[in-house]
Amino acid sequence: MNAPPPANLQRELRQRLAALPGHLEAGLVERGRVVRLALLAALAGEHTLLVGPPGTAKSELARRLHLAFAGASYFERLLTRFTVPEELFGPLSISALEQDRYERITTGFLPQATIAFIDEVFKANSAILNALLTLLNEREFDNGAGRERCPLVSVIGATNEVPADEVAEAFFDRFLMRLPVGPVSGPGFLGLLALDHAPPPGGARPLDEADLAALQAAAAAVRLPAQVAALLAELRALLAGEQAYVSDRRWVKVAWLLKVAAASEGRDSVAVWDLWLLPWCVAPGLERQADITAWLTARLGLEPGMAPPLLTRVVEAFEAQAALEQQAEDLDYDEDGRLRFSADLAASVNDAKGASQVARISYRRQRRYGEIHIHARVRQVDELVDRIAGYAEAIAASRAELAAYTAQAIWMDREFAAPADANLAATSQAIEALRVRALAAREAFLALPRREVDPGTVPEPVTVARA
Structure with a gap:
């Protein structure tokens, strides 16, 4: 029987988790949110899609992410419409072919990677995208007659735009985090020019398998309060009313992400403020993410x-x-039940022809x-x-x-x-x-x-x- 972990493990792990984002974003300009959310997605075993133009540090973000995990193997590939399966999954094994087996040598390729960066993910043909679906979701790769288990923790995908077709939509749904990455702002540009070179992050001890197991165990014990569940249901109904489909699978993954976020901060319950993460998980693009952010800003903390x-x-x-x-007003009656007329009568007035006319008599009073x-x-x-x-x-x-x-x-x-x-x-x-x-x-x-x-x-x- 394994010995229980030391009492200070949880606190020490929280401190390291809190320090990691700062080390990973060192030397980058205006990329703090992307670094943090991609790391959180990886800790939850989920994938991140970076959407933005070239030259916005998307590949650098992925390379840094793999440094957060001890002993992680990293794989990177740019996809085009001419990309063949061998470039992602490894070459065919000649020795296996001689024995009438159709198998690939996956060492050094995506099926054996811990963290992977796939640039222009939607440029590949549908055959490659379909093969990636199982690998991303089940962490398994069909190799010949069998399936091999993959050590994949998280894939960072990058694209300039998301095409609207059935295969791309299914593949798009495999990325829990959809993060827009744009050029730096005006003030950020000055900071960018001041950088001689983005130094590699260092000084933070990477997470090993025991750390990840401890975090997963803590997350499994985190509660999802009724108030938080009600807000998730409210947002789901809102999106459904706007014909914005979010799969049940995605909602389940969102709930797990929220629990991982809570556990990583030492909490045993998801807080309503954890829901600030929702726009990046349930909205496909920047415009809808802004709408959901506005809704959450106006809704959270209020009954x-x-x-x-x-x-x-x-x-x-x-x-x-x-x-x-x-x-x-009420009718004014005297003690005998007869209408009481106002004693304060106006004087007679003359009409336009000079004739005398008596003002109307009031028989009402304030109720x-x-x-x-x-x-x-x-x-x-x-x-x-x-x-x-x-x-x-x-x-x-x-x-x-x-x-x-x-x-x-x-x-x-x-x-x-x-x-x-x-x-x-x-x-x-x-x-x-x-x-x-x-x-x-x-x-x-x-x-x-x-x-x-x-x-x-x-x-x-x-x-x-x-x-």
Whole structure:
């Protein structure tokens, strides 16, 4: 029986995982997100597709990734429409042919690689792409009459564009991460020119098989909370409504990626903030990724009832009810049940012909309400105010959670964290303004004129029209 691992293994492994991205991106400009996400995908046993023009360090990213794994064998190939299977899978074995066996010598080729970089992955013919499907998904290669197990950890694919055909779509689905890689920005360009040479990463101890096994075991024990599962289901429904198909297989892989991300940071549960990874997993291109990022920025950390538009409709309903009751009128009867006419009558006025005309006599007065009615309305507003206060506390807690998450996160993109926190802050300000309006409506109900004798009627609750 194997001895249990030392107690400090988990902490030591987390520290090394946290240090790896910085070492891998040393000497690169504006490639931090791509490095981190490609590494995370590899740790989850998934593949990454880099989409962008030539000369954007895609091959360099792949070469660096293999340095994160101890004893990793690296394979690299540029595909064209003239590429033949021997270039990827190895030459035919002459000795096997002499024995009537059709086998390849795979040593030094893709079936024996740990990390592989395949440039222009969609340029190859359909026969090669079909052969790659099994290798990427099952980590097995059909060699002659049998299948050989492949040590493949992750493939980095690169392409300028994704063609729209059935074979390419199936192959495209094998890459869990789809990362756009573009030219550096203006400020980044100045940093690029300042580089004499991108130094090879070093100083970080690579991960061995025991490290990967420990991470996989920890990830298997990570929980997927109901709140996170509900958000995944919400996004799935949203995409389905937009006719954006995401396979069930991909959703399962996404859940595993989230668990690996949580385990690598020492957590036993997936956090809602881990969902910032979703755009790169469920959207095929930059435009849709931006849309999903915007949705997540506006959605994470908030419950559905916290949405300012929904709360605004509720507050407006109380404001409208208060105004309606303030302006309502009743017929004015005296003690004998006869209409009481207003004693404050206007003087006679002359019409255009000079004839005398008496002003209309008023027999109405402002409606009065019983204490029970008024207290019922105030109680309804108080419930709304308490609910808004609860939302404010929940948002404050979400901001604190996001800050704590970001401080210890290995993978989180700060470009996502800042707008997400800003959205929470803006939402908090918006619902505070609604709380003030609700309190004003409460005062309006308290200011309603009272009846001397309370009829004891309880009003129907204020209702909110559906949007």
